[in-house]
Amino acid sequence: MEALRGAGLKATSQRLAILRSLSGDETHPTAQELYERLHAHFPTLSVATVYNTLSALTRMQRCRPIELGGPIRFDPNVAPHDHAVCELCGKIRDVAAAPEAERRRRRSLAGFRVQRVERIYRGRCADCARSAQAARQ
Amino acid sequence: MEALRGAGLKATSQRLAILRSLSGDETHPTAQELYERLHAHFPTLSVATVYNTLSALTRMQRCRPIELGGPIRFDPNVAPHDHAVCELCGKIRDVAAAPEAERRRRRSLAGFRVQRVERIYRGRCADCARSAQAARQ
DNA sequence: TTCTAAATAAGAATGCATCTAATCTTTGCG
């Protein structure tokens, strides 16, 4: 709330609504999804505002865009962590950041200065693994 | 060449040209880039054919799509490996696959069955790191 | 050579994201 003002931005109702809707959301929504969700209660909202606000929030470090192929998703969890993506249902889960040992790897890329490492675990979530197995019987 | 026939596909000149242009290419081209490159020598080629062929080649395991944000790129190197992306010039470099120790991590994601792990190293390539430093002086 | 299934070409259609220009709002100030 004052986070916006602190960043020198005006605290508009649109921005507050988007921020409120995203924070605590663990589904990693796309801009479209946020737009649709909010549009019901806020009929004049436009997609451009959603995109603008999301990039402002990203600049302020209040969320982080995640690119996994397909539309960009947004994660309100800005602490370092990785993602697990289900190949079947597409759900995305946060995963604890890789351990320190793994980070040391960044030194080994001769010449290339690694700034951050993204890790994407692709596979099957518990639900889908279960139903795929059920279908096989 | 017979790879196509072996997969039950017709060996058209378009497919051969695309396959030839992609194999050994370390620049990770997009479909558009391949199209433009080939279009000069093959004026009737259409983008749809490039996309179709690339997905056929992907199915045959002769290349692999890499999604890093922006247009999809294609890598003729199908051996397991990771990628380093320069934030400044956008160049993508192949990087040796993470060591075995790191792979064991796939067990630790309760419930989630990891099939593969993608790692993206983001930072600055040697050239850009050098010129950024030069500019700073 | 002829036939058929498969592939290609060209452009339309779709989806995501950004841009544009006109119209509002917030907010600082008198």
Next chain:
DNA sequence: CGCAAAGATTAGATGCATTCTTATTTAGAA
């Protein structure tokens, strides 16, 4: 409080990347 100026919002246009559609062409088998 009321105003002005800067900044935000809106709606729609625009720009890419990708997929789809349909008519035409071609590879490869008989």
